[in-house]
Amino acid sequence: MEEINVSHIQDTVLWATFAVGLAFGAVSHRTHFCTMGAVADVVNFGDWNRMRMWVVAIAVAALGLQSLSIAGQANLNDTIYLGTQWSWLSGITGGLLFGAGMVLASGCGSKTLIRLGAGNLKALMVFVIMGLTAYMTLKGVFGVLRANFLDPVKFEFSASPYLPEMLASLFAADTTSLTAVFAIALPLIMLAWALASKSAWNKEVILGGVGVGLTVAAAWWVVFQVAYIPEHPDTLEAAYLGTYANRAEGFSFVAPYAYTLEWLMFFSDISRVLTVGVVACFGVILGAAGSSLTEKSFRWETFQGVEDTANHTVGAVLMGVGGVLAMGCTVGQGLSGVSTLSLPSFVALASIVGGAVLALKYQTWRVERMF
Template identity: 50%
Template sequence: MTDAALASLTHLVLWSAFAVGLLFGAVTQRTGFCTMGAVSDIVAMGDWTRMRQWALAAGVTMLGFAALAWTGTVDPAKTLYASTRWLWLSALSGGAIFGFGMVLASGCASKTLVRVGGGSLKSLVVMIVLGVAGFATLKGITAVLRTATVDRVAVESATQASLPAWAAQLLPVSVPVAALAIGLVLGLALLAFALADREFLGQRNNLLAGFGVGAAVLAMWWVTGHLGHIAEHPQTLEETFLATNSTRAEGLSFVSPIAYSLDWLMFFSDRSKLLSVGIVTVAGVIAGSAVVALAQRSFRWEGFGDTRDLGHHLVGASLMGVGGVTAMGCSIGQGITGISTLSATSFVAVAAMIAGAVAGLKYQMWRVERSL
């Protein structure tokens, strides 16, 4: 591959990732898809509608990834989530911190970007603080704390820390067969749960949310894991995945990408700071949300109500940045993208995020009751 062809393919990968971000931002702005909102609806009102949206998106992604893996389009062992270390404590602590933080910040990392596109200045502040806290946990002061504590606690394995690899050790099946079987069973179960409710099926927005978000996550897997995959880089002669920060196949996620976006903006003149799929996806989500908000005439400038409101959002943003990096993903990055790979760490992170969100909601309800 010539340098010109390599540059052309890199540009194609970046533009494709931007288009995926546009789709995700437009769908979530149009439908109100939100993981934190799904948990909140259940706790406050017993309404499972948005949780069914999430289940539909997760089911679509799980089935789609199983197909991508089975056909060899994407190699699960070469994704960001593949590891021989089951980082259960990092996922548990980081997930709980992130879940609690997204309640204080009025939404997860993806919802924050969508609200920025809709004119929320408070979400812009949350995005910046989240990015700073996230980058500090990637490479700064909280990164030192993370690597010295929770990241040291892990279950080491000779195989991948994933459900298919564990199943293949217990049953007389290969890892690919186990991955396909588990992906089909769990994916279909999630779809059955989501589509079993007639009232849910009667609302087009619900189907758009589930299938739209699921399609966006799958599209990102194809972009990074197939389109941008080079078996032998012409300069390094090593296998690589173009325009990813980890040099591995990366799915749709938002905490680290927001952090890298701030880094790219602040050090733009540094030629070593290159655009990545995560950075352009962040821009795409904001742009897609803005387009829909303007088209629906729902674009509104929004600020903080008072200093207490500001304080809670600052704390929440900080917790999301620290927790999201520690857990290796946000409510989308682990909640839909990660579990589609059947990573054991991802399932722990998702459970911890939900528990953290419930705790955050209980705390908010206690605050309201105390003020009465």
Template identity: 50%
Template sequence: MNSVDLISISHQALWLTFFVTFILGAIMKRTSFCTMGAITDWLLISDLSRIRQWALAIGIAMIGVMLLSSLGFIDTSKTIYTNSKLMYVSILVGSLCFGFGMVLASGCGSKTLIRIGGGNLKSLVVFMVLGLVAYMTLRGFLAVLRVNTLDTIALNLSTPQDLPSMLSMHLGASRALIHILLGGFLGCALILSALINKSFWTFNNLLAGFGVGLVICLVWWISGYLAFVSEDPNTLEEVFLVTNSGKMESLSFVSPYAYTLDWLMFYSDVSKTLSIGIVAVFGLIFGSATYALLTKSFRWESFTTAEDTANHLVGAALMGFGGVTALGCTIGQGISGVSTLALGSFLALPGFVLGAFLALRYLEYRMAPSPCA
């Protein structure tokens, strides 16, 4: 394989990623798929519709990843989520920060991109602050603090931290068989929990759950199969092309913010190249914008008060720090990571929910009338 082949494969992977995330952006705009919205609907008005969308998406992603893995298309042990080092403190602290921040900032990383496409200028500010803080947490002074404090507390496992690998060692059974059984069981259970309520059977709900889950699987396939080269002619080692981590990736929307700002600011530097994460950021924005324009739902929106501005700035900073520290956002850890059955991803889920709950209580406190009024 020569360098022209590598370039061609990279271009195919990037264009296909843009296409599927463009479609995803339109789907998320139409259906209002939003993790923060799902949690707030559940906690404030006991409406489980968007929680079921989320559960359906995770279930579809689990089944899809299980099938891709069992058929030999991808290897789930080669992701950042299944690392043998379980940084449980970083994941818990990071997910709490991210959950709190996404409520203050009116949405998680993916929702921010959808809102930008719909004309929300507040979300554009969130994008820039989140990306800046994420970059600082990846490579700046916050990275030094993170690495020397939270990341030092970890469990070094003898296997990758995905449940099939861990159970395989203890049960003496085939990892592939356990993945089929466990992934199939958990995935079907989540799908059933979403579909068991007939009131959930609306076009938008089904489109959201199936659409998000299938796109997560498609991006796993793109990065783990289409853009995977078993022997790079330059290094004679295996390589995952067009990923920032150098490993197989699916969708996540925190670190890609940082890489997108980096690419835009240093575009003339030939070492700054597009990745699946960067292209996915643009795909979601343009997909949402196209849908908003076609349906005439595009609306300019800006900050209303100084406190509104402060909430979004603080929320964006918390998401930037928390998302990098937790190794992903509510899409990254919450769906992409969980679809690999990674233990750390299951730890992040309650952190996101608890962080959102605390933020909602904080906002309720701020809006409560003064006793002296």
């Protein structure tokens, strides 16, 4: 049996993820891909174009991952999204907090990285505070509250909360073939809705949606096809090299903020190693920086006053806490999670959108009170 070079595979995983992160950052910056902006466009102006771009990205990512799963090249049950125990109170509360936070902080986790790459110093502060509060929610004082009061409120699924399988069970006893049909049909329905409007057929929507969706699918491919080894030579167990929790990890930008800060602060500690989440953060920043420099839009930007600083600070805290509670952000749940077609991911995504809508309505109400 050929000996497995674990170190070489891990390096390949990290470099491949970094490259995908570069592409994600560049495409998102160039096409103005932004979940908060998409929701704001709908609420404030009735413009659905960026929302359609976002749905295209979800559909493309889901088609890519579901195709891998049907071909036997991805085990969706190895992700965090399809467990039978669903801490629904944490998920919904976290989604609402994250959605409100991204409005106050002028963007979600991925948008913060993109703004940082384009020279926005406000995004640097959001990154640090969000990473710190995410760590506090994972392992610190907020983590105690999460573990004792929110996470224990659970719903137990009788089987996997995999939507295609749940739908197939309503129509047939043998669900294998029908599950595969639903796995492809659901993303196609989303894609059809997104492209149903003539206004969606423009360069920005198509390139942004397809480009971002492909990078999310590519990140899944790297984890399932490159990072996975059926038997680690040290533990003799299956492993996902380069991941933080030895599980299949797609793109997400909440917990990786915390792990990035940890890696930077404990760099000399050899037990702290780079993971796919950390290198993805660096990749997105540099990809956005490259895009902004080539189109000559890079510029330094800082706070406009006390209120602006306070909004970004509070928003970063809400995103750090909420993102951990919801087990992901608009990318971690909204793209990676939903691409697994997990029911809890759809609920978390709806909660994030709901939190953003409430925050946008509140901002409008505040402005109207001033006049």
